[in-house]
Structures are given as C-alpha cells and as structure tokens.
Amino acid sequence: MSAYAANLLSPLCVAIPLMSAxxxxxxxxxxxxxxxxxxxxxxxxxxxxxxxALVCYTSQHGPIVHWMGGWRPKHDLAxxxxxxxxxxxxxxxxxxxxxxxxxxLYTWTKFDLAGxxxxxxxxxxxxxxxxYALTGDIFNMFVWFxxxxxxxxxxxxxxxxxxxxxxxxxxxxxxxxxxxxxxxLGIGLxxxxxxxLNFAQLGEILAQRPADALVLASFALIVAGFFVKGAVAxxxxxxxxxxAVAPTPICILFSGIxxxxxxxxxxxxxxxxxxxxxxxxxxxxxxxxxxxxxxxALIGAIMAYAQRHLKRLLAFSTVSHSGMFVAALGLFSxxxxxxxxxxxxxxxxxxxxxxxxxxxxxxxxxxxxENELTGKGANAPLNSALxxxxxxxxxxxxxFAISAAKVLYDAAMTDRALLAVAGxxxxxxxxxxGAVLRSGLHVTFGIGKGQITGYSPRxxxxxxxxxxxxxTPWTMLAAPVMLLAVAVxxxxxxxxxxxxxxxxxxxxxxxxxxxxxxxxxxRMPAQAPFVxxxxxxxGVNLSVTAAAIVLALLGLFRRRFxxxxxxxxxxxxxxxxxxxxGIFTDYIAYMMFGIAAYTTYLVIxxx
Amino acid sequence: xxxxxxxxxxxxxxxxxxxxxxxxxGITQSRNLIHTILCLTVVQSSTYMLLMSVxxxxxxxxxxFGSTNPPGSPSVDPILHALTLTDIVVGATVSALMLALTVxxxxxxxxxxxxxxRPMSD
Amino acid sequence: MNLRVRTWVYVTxxxxxxxxLLYASGGLPPFGSFSGAYTDYILRVATVERSVLNMPTAxxxxxxxxxxxxxxxxxxxxxxxVLLLFRALKTKAVRYPEPMESERSRGQTGAIRLFPVGxxxxxxxxxxxxxxxxxxxxxxxxxxxxxFGSAIACVYLGLGLLALTKLTHRSTxxxxxxxxxxxxxxxxxxxxxIAGSFLQNVMPLGQTGATVSGGTIYFLSCAVFVEIACGxxxxxxxxxxxxxxxxxxxx
Numbered sequence: 001m002s003a004y005a006a007n008l009l010s011p012l013c014v015a016i017p018l019m020s021a022x023x024x025x026x027x028x029x030x031x032x033x034x035x036x037x038x039x040x041x042x043x044x045x046x047x048x049x050x051x052x053a054l055v056c057y058t059s060q061h062g063p064i065v066h067w068m069g070g071w072r073p074k075h076d077l078a079x080x081x082x083x084x085x086x087x088x089x090x091x092x093x094x095x096x097x098x099x100x101x102x103x104x105l106y107t108w109t110k111f112d113l114a115g116x117x118x119x120x121x122x123x124x125x126x127x128x129x130x131x132y133a134l135t136g137d138i139f140n141m142f143v144w145f146x147x148x149x150x151x152x153x154x155x156x157x158x159x160x161x162x163x164x165x166x167x168x169x170x171x172x173x174x175x176x177x178x179x180x181x182x183x184x185l186g187i188g189l190x191x192x193x194x195x196x197l198n199f200a201q202l203g204e205i206l207a208q209r210p211a212d213a214l215v216l217a218s219f220a221l222i223v224a225g226f227f228v229k230g231a232v233a234x235x236x237x238x239x240x241x242x243x244a245v246a247p248t249p250i251c252i253l254f255s256g257i258x259x260x261x262x263x264x265x266x267x268x269x270x271x272x273x274x275x276x277x278x279x280x281x282x283x284x285x286x287x288x289x290x291x292x293x294x295x296x297a298l299i300g301a302i303m304a305y306a307q308r309h310l311k312r313l314l315a316f317s318t319v320s321h322s323g324m325f326v327a328a329l330g331l332f333s334x335x336x337x338x339x340x341x342x343x344x345x346x347x348x349x350x351x352x353x354x355x356x357x358x359x360x361x362x363x364x365x366x367x368x369x370e371n372e373l374t375g376k377g378a379n380a381p382l383n384s385a386l387x388x389x390x391x392x393x394x395x396x397x398x399x400f401a402i403s404a405a406k407v408l409y410d411a412a413m414t415d416r417a418l419l420a421v422a423g424x425x426x427x428x429x430x431x432x433x434g435a436v437l438r439s440g441l442h443v444t445f446g447i448g449k450g451q452i453t454g455y456s457p458r459x460x461x462x463x464x465x466x467x468x469x470x471x472t473p474w475t476m477l478a479a480p481v482m483l484l485a486v487a488v489x490x491x492x493x494x495x496x497x498x499x500x501x502x503x504x505x506x507x508x509x510x511x512x513x514x515x516x517x518x519x520x521x522x523r524m525p526a527q528a529p530f531v532x533x534x535x536x537x538x539g540v541n542l543s544v545t546a547a548a549i550v551l552a553l554l555g556l557f558r559r560r561f562x563x564x565x566x567x568x569x570x571x572x573x574x575x576x577x578x579x580x581x582g583i584f585t586d587y588i589a590y591m592m593f594g595i596a597a598y599t600t601y602l603v604i605x606x607x
Numbered sequence: 608x609x610x611x612x613x614x615x616x617x618x619x620x621x622x623x624x625x626x627x628x629x630x631x632x633g634i635t636q637s638r639n640l641i642h643t644i645l646c647l648t649v650v651q652s653s654t655y656m657l658l659m660s661v662x663x664x665x666x667x668x669x670x671x672f673g674s675t676n677p678p679g680s681p682s683v684d685p686i687l688h689a690l691t692l693t694d695i696v697v698g699a700t701v702s703a704l705m706l707a708l709t710v711x712x713x714x715x716x717x718x719x720x721x722x723x724x725r726p727m728s729d
Numbered sequence: 730m731n732l733r734v735r736t737w738v739y740v741t742x743x744x745x746x747x748x749x750l751l752y753a754s755g756g757l758p759p760f761g762s763f764s765g766a767y768t769d770y771i772l773r774v775a776t777v778e779r780s781v782l783n784m785p786t787a788x789x790x791x792x793x794x795x796x797x798x799x800x801x802x803x804x805x806x807x808x809x810x811v812l813l814l815f816r817a818l819k820t821k822a823v824r825y826p827e828p829m830e831s832e833r834s835r836g837q838t839g840a841i842r843l844f845p846v847g848x849x850x851x852x853x854x855x856x857x858x859x860x861x862x863x864x865x866x867x868x869x870x871x872x873x874x875x876x877f878g879s880a881i882a883c884v885y886l887g888l889g890l891l892a893l894t895k896l897t898h899r900s901t902x903x904x905x906x907x908x909x910x911x912x913x914x915x916x917x918x919x920x921x922x923i924a925g926s927f928l929q930n931v932m933p934l935g936q937t938g939a940t941v942s943g944g945t946i947y948f949l950s951c952a953v954f955v956e957i958a959c960g961x962x963x964x965x966x967x968x969x970x971x972x973x974x975x976x977x978x979x980x
Contacts, residue, residue: 004925011795011927015914018802022911025809026904068795070926077766081795117813124806131799139690143799146697150803153704154810163715167724170640170708177647177701178631184654184694185627191687192661192757195765214756217749582725584643585635589739592631596742599749616759617751624750628743635739636732662768665761670772670784671867678776678937684768685775685784689793692785692871693800700807703964707814710971 028115084136207276248359289330296323375446434551845887870953878961909956
C-alpha cells in the first residue's frame with residue numbers, strides 16, 4: 001500500500017462515520033430498520049478495514065502523520081492539527097469499530113430503536129472514539145472527548161420511560177462534563193507555558209527543562225479529568241449508575257472501550273508530552289498510578305461481589321479492571337504498555353460478551369436481579385453457557401489470555417516490590433470473576449441458598465420491541481459468540497502479541513514520536529530483548545481461575561458462613577456501599593477530593 | 608513593582624480557579640437540577656476565564672484586522688479565542704442535553720431535587 | 730452522605746485545590762505578557778496566506794478546522810440526543826394536542842405581539858449577516874447561527890405556540906441541520922480527494938476584504954451557520970412543544 005493511500009485513510013476513519021450519522025438522523029420517521037442497521041454495520045466494518053490497513057502500514061513504516069488542512073510543520077513548528085497514527089492508535093481504533101459492529105449486530109432484530117437516532121448517535125460515538133485514538137493534538141483530543149460525552153449522555157438515557165435511566169444519565173453528564181473542564185484547565189496551563197498544542201511539539205518544548213509546579217499541576221488536572229472517564233477511584237462512581245441503566249449495546253461500548261480509551265489518553269499524553277519533563281519524578285508518579293490502581297481494583301472487586309443486579313455487578317468489575325489497567329500503565333515500561341494493551345482488548349471482548357448475555361436475560365425474563373432470575377437461566381441454555389464461559393475467561397483461563405497477573409509477574413522479575421502488586425491484582429481478578437461466576441451459577445442452575453443484598457429496581461423494562469420474547473434472536477446470541485471467539489484468537493495469536501510488543505516500544509519512545517511527527521524522519525525505536533512469556537504464566541492464570549471458582553462457590557453457600565465473618569466484614573462493606581449513594585452531589589465532592597489529592601501529591605510531594 | 612501590583616498580574620488566574628471551585632461547590636449543595644445546570648455554566652466560565660487571561664497581551668488589539676488596525680499590528684493570541692469558541696459550543700450543547708433530562712425526570716419522578724433522585728444506591 | 734459531611738469534604742478539598750493551583754500559577758506568564766512562536770506565526774501569515782481579516786475565523790475554519798468538525802458534531806449529537814430524549818413513546822398514550830386559538834390572545838396586547846415580530850426580521854438579518862461575513866468582521870457561522878436561532882424565540886414570544894407550530898416545519902429544520910453538518914464533513918472529504926489533505930483550502934482565495942473571500946473558509950462558515958441556526962430552531966421548537974404536553978398532563 002502506498003504512502004499516499006495510507007495518508008488518505010486516517011481522516012476517513014473519523015469523517016465517514018460522522019457523515020453517515022448526519023445522513024441517517026433526519027430520516028428518523030421514514031427509514032426502515034434494516035437500512036439504518038446496514039449503514040451502521042457497514043461503517044463499522046469499513047473502519048475496521050481501514051484501521052487494519054493502517055496497522056499493517058505503520059508497523060512496517062513507522063507512524064504516519066496526516067496534517068489536516070495541509071498545514072505541515074514549518075521549522076519544527078506544528079501549525080495545523082496532525083493525526084499521528086501509530087500502530088497502537090490504529091489498533092485501538094480497529095478494536096473500537098469491532099465493538100461497534102458487535103453492538104450493531106445485537107440491535108439488528110427486535111431491539112427497540114428510536115427510528116434512526118440510535119444508530120446515528122452510535123456512529124457519532126464511533127467517529128469520536130476513532131478521532132480520540134488517532135489524534136496527535138491535545139485540544140483535538142479534548143474535542144473528541146466531549147463528543148464521546150455528549151453521545152454517551154443521550155445514549156444512556158435511551159430508555160426514557162424508566163426514571164433510573166434518566167438519573168444515570170444525569171450522573172454521567174455532570175461528572176463527565178466537569179472532567180472535561182478539568183482537562184481544559186490543564187490544557188490552558190500547559191499552553192500558557194509552551195504556546196503549542198501538538199503532542200510532539202509540547203514534548204519537545206517541555207523536555208528542555210525539568211518540570212516545575214505549573215507543568216505538574218497541568219499534568220495532574222489532565223490525568224484527573226481523564227481518570228473520571230476512565231472510572232478510576234475516587235472518580236468511578238458514575239460508571240455503575242450509568243451502566244446499570246444504559247441499553248446493552250451502549251454498555252458494550254462503555255465497558256469495552258470508552259473507559260479504556262480514557263486511560264489510553266493518559267498514557268499517550270504522558271509518553272508524548274510529559275515524559276521528558278517528568279523524568280525526575282517518574283518514581284513518584286509510578287507510585288501514584290500503582291497505588292490508585294490497586295485501590296480501584298480492590299474497591300471495584302469488592303463492590304462487584306456485593307451486587308445482585310447483573311449489569312451493576314459487571315460495571316463494578318469494569319471499575320476493578322480499570323484499576324488493573326492503571327496499575328499496568330503505572331509500571332511505565334514498554335512491557336507494561338504491551339501487557340495493558342492486550343489486557344484491554346481481551347477484557348473488552350469478554351466484558352462485552354458478558355453484557356450481551358446479561359441483556360439477553362433481561363429481554364427473556366424481564367429482570368436482571370440475581371435473586372429473581374434464580375434457576376431461570378436453564379431456559380436459555382446457550383446464553384447461560386456463554387455467560388459462564390465469559391466468567392471463566394474474565395478470571396484469566398488460558399485460552400482467553402487476560403494477562404494482568406501475567407504482565408505484572410513478568411515485570412516483577414525486575415522489581416521485587418511489584419510482586420505484592422501482582423498479588424493484589426490477582427486477588428481482585430479472582431474476586432470479581434468469582435462474582436460473575438457466582439451470579440452465573442445462581443441464575444443457571446439455581447443452586448445456592450444465599451440471598452444477595454444490594455439494590456435492584458422493582459421492575460425493569462425489556463429492551464426489545466416485543467416484551468415477551470420466547471426465544472433469544474440469533475443476532476443477539478451471535479454477538480457474544482463472535483466476541484468470545486475473537487478473544488480466543490487474541491489469546492493464542494503469537495503474531496498479534498509480537499506486533500503489540502513492537503508497538504509498545506514505539507509508544508514509549510518520545511523522541512522517536514517527535515522525530516516522526518515534526519520532521520518526518522523515521523529511525524527505529526529503542527528495542528530491548530523482551531518477549532511476553534507464556535510458559536509459567538499459564539500456571540498463574542489457572543490458579544487465579546481456580547480461586548475465582550472457589551469464591552463463587554463460597555458466595556453461593558453463604559448461609560454456612562460463621563457469624564463472626566459477617567460481623568467483621570459487614571460494617572466496612574456497608575460504609576463502602578453508602579459511599580456509592582447514587583447522587584451526583586456526593587460524586588462531585590469525591591471528585592474534588594480526588595483532584596485535591598492528585599494535585600497536592602504531584603505538585604508538592606513529587607517536586 | 609510593588610507587591611500589590613505584582614499580585615494583580617496573577618489575579619485573573621485566581622479568579623478562574625475560584626470560579627471552578629465555587630461552581631463545583633454549587634453543584635454539591637444543589638437542591639434543584641436547574642440550579643445544577645447553571646452551576647455547570649459557572650464551572651465552564653472558569654475555563655473561559657483561564658484561556659482568555661492567558662492569551663491577553665498588553666497594548667495589543669483584537670485579532671481582527673481592518674482599516675484602523677491593518678494586518679501586522681500587534682494583537683492578542685487568536686488561537687485561544689478559537690479554542691474558547693469551541694468550548695462555548697460544547698457548554699451550550701451539554702446544557703441542552705441536561706435540560707432535556709431535567710424535563711424528563713420531572714415527568715417520571717415529579718421532582719428535580721437531586722437529593723431525591725437515587726438511581727441505584729445500595 | 731449527609732449535607733454537613735459532604736460540605737466539609739468538599740470545602741477542605743476545594744481550599745487545597747485552590748491553593749495548589751494558585752501556587753502552580755506562579756509559573757504562568759504574568760497577565761498581559763503572553764507571547765509565543767505559534768501565535769506570532771499565525772498573526773504574521775494568516776492574512777497573507779488566506780485572505781481573511783478575522784484571525785479566529787481563519788483558525789477555526791482553516792488552520793484548526795478539524796476541531797470545528799468535532800464541535801459541529803458535538804452540536805449535532807446534542808440535538809439528536811434531545812430529539813431522542815423527547816421522542817413519543819409507544820407505551821404511553823402521549824398526546825401533543827394542537828395549541829388552541831384562545832391561547833394566542835391570552836394576556837397579550839397588540840404591542841407585545843407586534844414588537845417581537847418586528848424584531849424577527851432584524852434578528853434573522855443580523856444573524857445571516859454575521860454568519861456570511863465571518864472572515865471580515867467579528868462573527869462567523871456559530872455566532873450568526875445562534876442569533877438566527879433566537880429569531881425563532883421571537884416568533885414564539887410574539888405569536889404564541891400555535892403560530893410557531895404552523896409557521897415552522899420542524900422536519901425541514903432537522904434536515905437542513907443535518908445537511909449543514911454533512912456538508913462541513915463533505916467539503917473536508919472533497920478537499921482530501923482533490924488535494925490529499927482533509928479540510929484543505931482548495932478554493933480560490935479571492936481578495937482580502939472582499940465579501941466572498943478566504944476560499945473554503947467562507948463556505949465552511951456558511952455550512953456551520955446553516956447547521957447551528959437550524960439546530961437551535963429545532964431545539965427551541967422541541968422544548969417549547971414540551972410546555973404544551975406538560976400542560977395537558979396537569980390539566
């Protein structure tokens with residue numbers, strides 16, 4: 001493929017979905033269902049194809065930069081907005097499109113669409129996420145961040161007849177909007193120092209002197225803003241509310257990729273903009289990320305275990321995994337990035353499949369409450385089987401390669417302190433996969449007498465046109481099958497892993513990126529011999545899976561617990577639950593606390 | 608330069624940060640969703656304040672050239688003006704969505720008091 | 730979390746954040762002394778390269794036109810979102826009864842009705858003027874579109890909801906709004922195919938100061954004007970119709 005053709009593709013990944021969204025929206029009353037579904041699916045497939053082409057091209061030739069408006073840099077001054085596409089960004093964009101395709105597949109038949117508006121907003125969401133993944137300009141990233149928020153608000157409140165949907169959307173709206181403003185404040189501060197908005201140029205200017213309080217404050221604000229969208233403690237509270245009420249295809253996108261894209265944003269901004277300036281503070285920042293990651297992972301896992309609403313349980317599991325991604329990023333090495341990338345993809349596929357299975361339960365049985373669904377899962381055998389397989393995959397059972405413990409175990413080879421981190425990650429993995437398995441076993445086989453406490457709405461509406469479905473439509477089953485199949489491929493494909501490793505090396509090399517973007521020069525990124533080992537980590541994965549199964553069974557047979565355990569764990573759990581109050585006024589208070597903690601730590605302690 | 612006049616050079620930035628903090632305070636105390644939306648507007652204006660304060664250049668005119676200030680005369684930074692324009696549109700759109708959500712929640716629950724709206728608290 | 734605890738948590742955190750940010754802003758350039766290479770470059774060459782006099786417009790539609798594309802679609806997504814949120818439900822028997830004749834004359838004198846109508850023409854003209862001359866004067870598609878949208882409010886204020894629903898056709902505005910958004914992206918795509926860069930300015934630039942100048946800047950500004958004006962019109966109509974439904978619910 002020629003350089004010219006590759007250059008054409010990157011803006012098209014954003015422009016074509018957006019144009020299709022504009023075309024679909026006005027015909028909401030006249031357009032038959034199959035037309036809008038086909039347009040949406042075609043867009044998703046087209047973006048997948050384009051991004052895979054970009055991945056193949058960039059892995060051989062290095063990053064390509066498309067300067068919008070033809071404004072190439074003059075004398076190393078970036079004038080226009082550049083789409084600097086490297087393998088990692090293009091690969092993430094391809095994954096985004098894959099999940100959008102799964103969402104379209106799910107909504108093909110029977111799903112209650114609002115004319116074409118659902119698909120139109122879905123396509124706008126797709127365009128925004130692709131733009132976010134591919135861009136090389138910090139303000140452009142903010143613009144796509146805001147488009148993601150706007151589309152997310154509207155899509156979360158899709159079921160307008162249920163008050164909870166609207167409330168969840170309000171929580172999402174308030175928290176994510178303030179997060180956006182936080183990011184913009186950070187951008188303003190860094191612009192004041194450098195008069196630049198392009199990642200590469202910002203990095204070059206900032207690397208000339210060590211970071212002072214202004215740069216650190218800017219970094220703290222940007223990280224805090226992106227962490228809100230990335231559902232990292234103490235900013236994660238909106239996620240479970242939004243997930244519990246959003247329609248299933250939107251849950252796929254939120255948990256599968258939107259949260260992870262925000263964390264990608266943090267990584268991208270750190271490595272291209274701040275890594276030169278912050279090289280002396282790297283140890284403290286590492287401690288912050290790892291600490292916050294562990295806290296988030298454990299909070300998410302424990303709250304997941306304490307839920308009975310299936311979607312809310314899965315949402316907390318996403319929070320927990322988000323913490324694990326942050327901890328993996330916090331290792332600040334190419335190995336960490338590579339592991340995090342594969343983890344993100346694998347988790348996205350498995351979690352999406354789980355959400356679809358939960359949605360299928362909702363449509364068949366009009367409930368997502370584990371206590372109400374007890375035993376009914378046997379009437380939907382394929383769906384229940386997929387749910388249980390998904391639960392095992394979430395724990396890291398080998399063909400599916402959720403490699404958190406593995407990555408950190410590898411990295412721990414260089415630093416013994418990280419063994420403890422790996423241990424916490426494994427524990428969190430086991431707890432939340434155990435929660436999923438417990439709910440799956442409870443629903444499918446009706447075994448276990450424990451009644452879970454926790455919130456569940458009194459009644460829930462089905463998402464389908466027909467509220468009394470007898471059989472799950474094949475499209476709604478095809479989606480999780482496809483997702484789990486791709487997860488198996490990801491787990492076993494050596495070429496993919498090797499490609500991700502090379503991409504990770506390019507990702508963390510700031511000077512390589514700056515040279516490619518500003519001068520068009522391509523030199524090889526720094527390489528060290530590093531292979532994602534598979535041998536001994538199979539053992540770790542199997543033991544985590546076994547622990548998850550044990551925890552699931554423990555949860556099922558809770559009545560046999562001694563009272564003393566309940567009295568020890570009961571009150572702290574209640575306190576944790578009370579924190580998740582469901583009111584955004586509390587969430588903003590926690591958010592400000594989090595911003596205070598991050599900025600103080602980074603500006604004062606890390607100086 | 609006296610200490611006071613030195614301090615005035617950083618006052619606009621302080622105003623921006625104050626607006627951010629006070630706007631969020633209003634949201635935490637809010638008992639009415641319309642009030643919340645207006646507080647969001649205040650938080651948004653903190654970003655305008657910061658961007659506009661950063662780009663101001665003393666003894667320069669607006670970045671629009673005409674007969675009185677021909678191209679080439681000193682002017683403030685137009686880039687942040689363009690960014691602020693984008694920001695304003697973003698704020699307006701989020702307000703529209705939130706207002707629509709407020710109308711709908713009033714229909715479903717009969718209240719727009721955030722303290723009485725609890726989607727899924729445990 | 731009760732009010733006292735929440736307030737204390739917030740106030741202490743906010744004081745800390747404010748203090749830290751003030752400390753950090755010591756590194757900012759003092760107010761009024763900002764300068765930089767990017768700014769100087771744009772101010773020096775924009776008029777020469779693009780024949781426009783309004784720098785923010787040049788940046789919005791040319792140098793950083795891609796941000797404007799995103800912003801366009803944020804607006805578009807919000808309007809679609811509002812339409813999604815206010816859609817008619819199948820489960821409830823939703824009625825959108827037409828406003829009654831007597832509403833029009835409820836408490837309104839002739840002057841109150843005439844003044845907004847008079848203002849309507851002026852507002853619409855002002856909006857179109859600002860939108861069309863964005864490259865010369867302070868203005869542009871966004872500003873002009875917002876002003877034009879308020880002309881719809883003038884119709885409602887002066888003539889009432891009945892006239893608003895009869896005089897305006899919401900689906901036309903909807904279609905035009907989508908067309909505006911689509912044409913912005915399409916102009917960019919056309920530039921991509923013609924010149925190899927998305928949103929490149931491929932049209933003849935004209936003379937600085939002429940009414941139509943700036944190449945694609947002019948047309949992009951017009952596309953944005955169409956989208957924003959029609960988008961605001963749709964929003965106004967949809968929100969104002971909700972007042973009708975609410976009254977029926979209560980009645």
